[in-house]
Amino acid sequence: MAEAYWRYADARHQAAAQAAAQAAVVPTPQPAIKRPRSEYPDMPGGSEMLGYYTHDEERTGYRVIRDTETVEASYDRYLRNGISSYGTGEPVRPVAGGMTARPVDDQRVMGVAGMDRSGYGGGRLEPPLPPDASNTLFVEGLPSDCTRREVSHIFRPFVGFQEVRLVTKDSRHPGQDPLVLCFVDFVTPAQAAVALEALQGYKFDENDRESSNLRLQFARFPPRSSGGHRGRR
DNA sequence: AGCACA
Incomplete structure (x- = not known):
């Protein structure tokens, strides 16, 4: 944890x-x-x-x-x-x-x-970045009652942390708790990657092992200018 | 599963 x-x-x-x-x-x-x-x-x-x-x-x-x-x-x-x-x-x-x-x-x-993201005293501990890495993380699996402050607590210690934005979505199935997503900005993709790896599967509830496992990905950005061709080459 | 803000 x-x-x-x-x-x-x-x-x-x-x-x-x-x-x-x-x-x-x-x-x-x-x-x-x-x-x-x-x-x-x-x-x-x-x-x-x-x-x-x-x-x-x-x-x-x-x-x-x-x-x-x-x-x-x-x-x-x-x-x-x-x-x-x-x-x-x-x-x-x-x-x-x-x-x-x-x-x-x-x-x-x-x-x-450490603006140049080599700021690790010379040794780099991170795995190479995936091609889709961005400096914003997309986080799901947050409990529906969690607060922005609470989420900030988790991410703030990471180098390069800038901001967290919470987004609440209605559940698709009626009667379910609303879904909370969040976006976390970092200065560089490499710094985002560190947090992504470190918090993957992070348990909000340390007692309940089944609930609230965080899932983190790099955020997709709004449709990039390359409109529409998705195949190779 | 689910991706917003400038």
């Missing part, structure tokens, strides 16, 4: 931090740290992969600390720098809940600094 993407935000943070730490302080490649790509090879699944990555990252982190305290120190320094630049620059907003603070900050930073 939610764990996946919270961890994801964390994993990205750690990955970036570690990359930066290595780049900054360790001049020569160290075999102890060097992690062959084969450890997390081309895995298709988005959210699973991210979960994996996090564990891996943690485990490796411990190994690294045991072997070289240099890295630990520099990592620590990195964190301090990162934090201090926040502390001096912008007073910490009274965001409700400690958990939300970091992803939101992260998002803002990436939104500004």
